[in-house]
Amino acid sequence: MEISILNTIQHMRTPILDTIMCVITKLGNAGIIWILLTVILLILPKTRRTGVILMLALCVDVVLCNGILKNLVGRIRPFDVNTSIQLLVARPHDYSFPSGHTAASFTAAMALYLAGENKMWKPALVLAVLIAFSRLYLYVHYPTDILGGIITGCIAAYIGYRVEEGVFSRLKWKQ
Structure with missing residues (x-):
């Protein structure tokens, strides 16, 4: 069923969308866009607490996603199942x-949302949805991989938020 969903998405492909999806997915490569945002938030005193929450959450995400779950599940990618797909x-x-x-x-x-960053979390969510969809469009993930990523991300954000709230907030970050 998941391959059929991916194949249906392939019918949407156009040269313009191919370019757009490649650019969108590159924003998520190695989490670079989120790491840059974290650095900016950490530098600015007014957003330092949010930067700490985001930093902690992204660290938890790397451990959960890349350190534990990917290796534990060991699921092959859809392009290895349907070898007729030309990867972009x-x-x-x-x-x-x-x-x-x-x-x-x-x-x-989710970390931005939990930190109370009302102006930042909504655009971040839109970008997150676009990045997630780009992974389906580019045939490198199954829909359940995306769902697993959403759940893992929300859990990591919550843990990062709770750690900052429970431990680091005692340092009384100046805002």
Whole structure:
């Protein structure tokens, strides 16, 4: 069933969408967009607490997603099942479940939400959804990989938020 969903998405492909989806997915490569946002938030005194929450959440995400779940589940990628697909991005060599791009993106969006960043979390959520969809469009993840990434990201964000709240808030970050 998941391959059929991916194949249906392939019918949407156009040269313009191919370019757009490749750019969107690159924003999520190695979580770079979220790491840059974290650095900016950490530098600015007014947003330092949010930066700490985001940093902690992204660290938890890396451990959960890339350190534990991908290796535990060991799911092969859809392009290895349907070899007729022409990939538009470099072939990922790690396992498929959960989607790391999606997990990092939803970690960031949820961490911003939990930190009370009302102006930032909504655009971050839109970008997270676009990055997640790009992974399906590019045929590098199954829909359940995306769902797993969303769940993993939300859990990582919550843990990062609780750690900051329980431990680091005692340092009384100046806002």
